[in-house]
Structures are given as C-alpha cells and as structure tokens.
Amino acid sequence: MDQHYNIQEFHSRVKLAGVLLATGIVFGDIGTSPLYTLNALFHSGEVVNPVKALGILSCIIWTLTLQTTLKYIIITLTADNNGEGGIFSLYTLIRSYFGKWAVVLAVMGGAFLIADGIITPPISVASAIEGLQKFNPDLDTVPIVIAIIVFLFLIQQLGTQQIGKFFGPIMLIWFSFIGGIGLLSIFSNPSVLKAINPYYAYKLLSDFPGGFWFLGGIFLCTTGAEALYSDMGHVGRNNIRVSWIYIKITLLLSYGGQTAWLLNNGVANDLSPFYNIIPEAIYIPSVIPASLGYRHCQPGTDQRLLYAGQ
Amino acid sequence: MVACILMVLHFRESKNMEAAFGLSVTLTMLITTFLITLYLKIRKVPLIAIVLITSLFLAVEMSFLIANLQKLHEGGWIMLVVGGLLTGLMLIWYYGKTSQDKLIARTQLSPLVLQKLKDLSTNSKIRNHATNLIYLTSSDSPDTIENRVLDSIFQAPAKRADIYWFLHVKVTDEPYTLQYEASALAINDVYHVVLHIGFRIEPKVDLFFRKIAMELMAKGELSYEKSEERKYDTDDFGDYRFVVANSFLSYDNNLPYWRNFLIKSYYNLKLIGVKEDVNFGLDASNVIWERYPLVFAKADQITLVRI
Structure with missing residues (x-):
C-alpha cells in the first residue's frame, strides 16, 4: 500500500517536472509574442477604433485556437518519429511514399526553419529590451540586444535539458505574470470579453477598411507554434499539451488586458501596449525575464542534415 | 549567432523586424501543412477529413501569407533571400551527393x-x-x-x-x-x-x-x-x-x-x-x-x- 502510494506520487511528480520542463523549453517563443504583436498593429499616436481593437483581439483568439491549438497541439504533435518532431522527422515519416517532391518540400521547410531561427532571437530580445525606453526614449538598444543574444547562445551550449530546468520556473512565473496583469487590466474594461465571438474577427477582415492587411501583424501571436513541434522530442507530447492549457489562458488574458488598455486610453503611444499595463512598481523586474524568456535559438542538432544520403 | 547579430544591426528595432519574421514563419507553417497532408494520407485518415483539415489551414495560412507579402519591401524580402539561398544550397548539396553516390562502384x-x-x-x-x-x-x-x-x-x-x-x-x-x-x-x-x-x-x-x-x-x-614493430608499445x-x-x-x-x-x-x-x-x-x-x-x-x- 505504502509503496503503491510512493509510485503514484513519483509519477505525478515526474509529470509536473515534465510540464515545467516543457514550459521552459518550447514556449519561450510564443511567450514573448504579447510583447510585440499589438505594438505592430497600433502605431504611436493612433486613435484607437473599438471595431479594430476588438476585431484584432478576436482574430488573435481564433488564430491561437485554429493555428496553435488545432493545427499544432492537436494534429501536428501526433506526427512524431519515435518521439521526435520537426519538419525533418515529418519528412522521414513520409519519404518512402512520396519521393522527390517530398524532398524539395522538406528542404524548403528546413531552410525556412533555419531562417526563422535567425530572426526569432533578435525580435524577441529586441522587443523586450525596448521596454526600457519608457525611462529613456533615446536609449540605444542595439548593443544591449547583441550582448543578450551572445549570452543566450553561450548558455545554450549547456544543453537543452539543463536550460529547461533553469528556464521552466522562470517561464512559469513569466506566464503567470503576463496573465495576472492582463486580468487586472481586463477588470477595467470587461467589454473586451465580447471578442471571443468570431463575428468581431469577421467584421474586421471583411468590413473594416484595410482590415485584411492587419493579418500580417496578427500572425505574430502564433509564430512560436512551429517551435513546439521542432522541440517536441525534448519534452514529450503530453507535457506540451498539458502546459499549453495554462499558457493559452495566460496569453489570452494578456492580449485581452492590452486591448482593454487601448480602449480605455483611446490612443496608442510609443511603448508597446504590453508595457503600458504593467504597474510602475514591478516594471523593471519584468523587463529582465522578458529578455531572457526567449531561448529557442536554432533547430536542434540533427545529424541527418549532415549525412543526407551517406 | 553571427547571422542573428547581423539582423539586429540591420533592423535595429523590433518593429522593423515584424514583417520579415511574419513572412518567414508563415512560409515554414505552409510547408508543414503540405507535409502534414501527405502524412495524414499515409496514415489512411479518411479523405474527407484530410480535405477539410488541409483546406482550413491553407485558407488561414494563405490569408496570412498574402497579408505578409504586402510588407515585402519592409524587410520581408530579406527572409525570402535567406530562405531561398539556403534552399538552393541544400538542394545543390542533395543533388551533388546523390549523383556522386550513383557513381560509386x-x-x-x-x-x-x-x-x-x-x-x-x-x-x-x-x-x-x-x-x-x-x-x-x-x-x-x-x-x-x-x-x-x-x-x-x-x-x-x-x-x-x-x-x-x-x-x-x-x-x-x-x-x-x-x-x-x-x-x-x-x-x-x-x-x-x-x-x-x-x-x-x-x-x-x-x-x-x-x-x-x-x-x-x-x-x-x-x-x-606480436610483431617487431609493436614490441615496445604498451x-x-x-x-x-x-x-x-x-x-x-x-x-x-x-x-x-x-x-x-x-x-x-x-x-x-x-x-x-x-x-x-x-x-x-x-x-x-x-x-x-x-x-x-x-x-x-x-x-x-x-x-x-x-x-
């Protein structure tokens, strides 16, 4: 009886650790999107149109549902090759059936995955550091960003597991934090909850002048989804799925809170809406985890890349 | 890492990177969609489900792609060049390797x-x-x-x-x-x-x-x-x-x-x-x-x- 209990406890603990690991490893990318997504859609000084703000929030909610949840979390994560994910694993699974064209697709996919890996660290770190411009709008962020990127690459050599253990708790705090401040902000304008209705998204895309072109910015909220799949082998499918439930809630709260601020304020300013809803007292401490939160620097070492055809 | 730093130096601020980032990731996701379709096909998922899933994601991603292509001149082209170059290099590698292997007697x-x-x-x-x-x-x-x-x-x-x-x-x-x-x-x-x-x-x-x-x-x-050559070797x-x-x-x-x-x-x-x-x-x-x-x-x- 006693032993049985111990084993049970052990399993639940492993699972918790796994979930934490997943949070640290695969969600860093998607967790920094709230920093810049809405910033890309509202220019400094722009008077906020409620139709646009709610429509965009609605689009974000449904993009995270269709693209991230349905496509990646539910469907794509099942396509693992002995537990490993990513475009090359997918290619391995289908190559014996389709031949030449699958190769070209996989190669293109691999090339753009590398290209993503080149641009993701700069945008994540830069958008985090730009939060500091609240205190000094003339601050030159470029050297700081470069220093942090170099630092991230150096610690990445420690290995994925160690980084996950280290970043897991940090990211957990990060997501709780963005969810918390989002929730606080939503209280000030609960009408943003209406955006769950996809009708607002539809209205933005079809009726609002130029509304369709906002999709380019809206897309930024789901950019980390591909990383979930590539890094699946490090953490396991179900750990990703379980942590996603919590992470999605916090992300939606963050976007909702930012929209509430935009509606209340009536006009966008220089800073990202994300930074506007952070209470003064905890402002600086929040920039630091934001800049470190990002860790997905490159697709994992995959020897098949080097040995193709050996 | 060097490439990342070059990107920072080129774009300087995150808002300048958004177009490039969005375009590059949309293309990756589109390709994943195609591969997933092929995967579902070999898993013998009913055709109607495949068509539904694929057309749904294609519609979503194509909209994103069109919207992102609009911002090509804002830096999106850089990712197209990088991605295209990498694709070219990898295909050349693949082609060369396979034609070389064919010749090995x-x-x-x-x-x-x-x-x-x-x-x-x-x-x-x-x-x-x-x-x-x-x-x-x-x-x-x-x-x-x-x-x-x-x-x-x-x-x-x-x-x-x-x-x-x-x-x-x-x-x-x-x-x-x-x-x-x-x-x-x-x-x-x-x-x-x-x-x-x-x-x-x-x-x-x-x-x-x-x-x-x-x-x-x-x-x-x-x-x-035990040969003479190895006599002194431990x-x-x-x-x-x-x-x-x-x-x-x-x-x-x-x-x-x-x-x-x-x-x-x-x-x-x-x-x-x-x-x-x-x-x-x-x-x-x-x-x-x-x-x-x-x-x-x-x-x-x-x-x-x-x-």
Missing part, C-alpha cells in the same frame, strides 16, 4: 580479395602502414566494398596493416540509438563494422571505434600478433588510422551546362563545408586524407596527333 568481397588482403597483412617484406587501417565505407553489407577502397589498399605502394576495418556509419531515424554490428571477414585481418547512431547523438567515431576494438579483443574475437591495439576519401571533379568530364554548374557548386560547397573528420568526430592525428577523381560523363574522343 562496388565489388564483391570475394574469397580471392580476402585472401589477397590476408596475404598483404602478413607480408613482412612490406613496411607496415598502420596497425589498424580503417576505411569509412558507404557499404552497409559485409559482402561488398567500394572499388576505391581496394584501389587505395592495393595500388603500389600497397598499404600493409595488421587489421583492415571497413566501417559504415549509419544514422538511424531514432534519436538516441547507439549500437554496432561487427563481423570478421577474415579473423584477425579483415573486419566489417556497422555503427548505428541516432540522429541526436554526436558521432564520436574515433572513440566508438576504440571501444569496439577493445570489446572484440575482450571477447577473444580479435587478437594482434598500447593494447597499437595505432589506428582512418582513411577518409574525398572525391573531386575530374578534368576528364564533359558535362552539359546545368549539370556542370550544379556539380561544380556542390564541390565548391564541400570545400567550405564541414569536413568529414569533424563530422565523424575523428581526431586529426588519426586521419589519412585521400582524394580520388570522379568522372560523371566521359569527354569525347580526343584527337591528339603525333607529328
């Missing part, structure tokens, strides 16, 4: 060949080249070997070694496999080894080889003769050399323009790419480099006239 390791190897191995009139001579081969079966390996051994001056190893490294589709097969083609003279390495494992072939040799010795499947199995062969484009070739371009690009890539010894984790002190010419298409008959 193999022979049967017949009893005659093995006898020749045994003979050479014990012929004390020839200076010893190395105690262990390891050829990296693309042949995963113990019955065949590339012609160039035999040429390398037998062509004068012949390379005598106590033991010849034909080592094939097989990268498996599982992430963390680490296994080997070993068969003695001629006991204490010729061995064929297949190393199965998972694609996430760093291939430290040098280290793995020593481990395999030790294990074979411990099991009594392998022993070294090492268990003496020295070992990996022979790494690289092909190059022979001047004998006469290729149509496009193939010539692709294959030349492939060889140029090879020059700047990761070297095989680094690739396989071979210590530089244990590597012998060999180069051999490859003829993809023979030049026409030449008329060279004596006057």
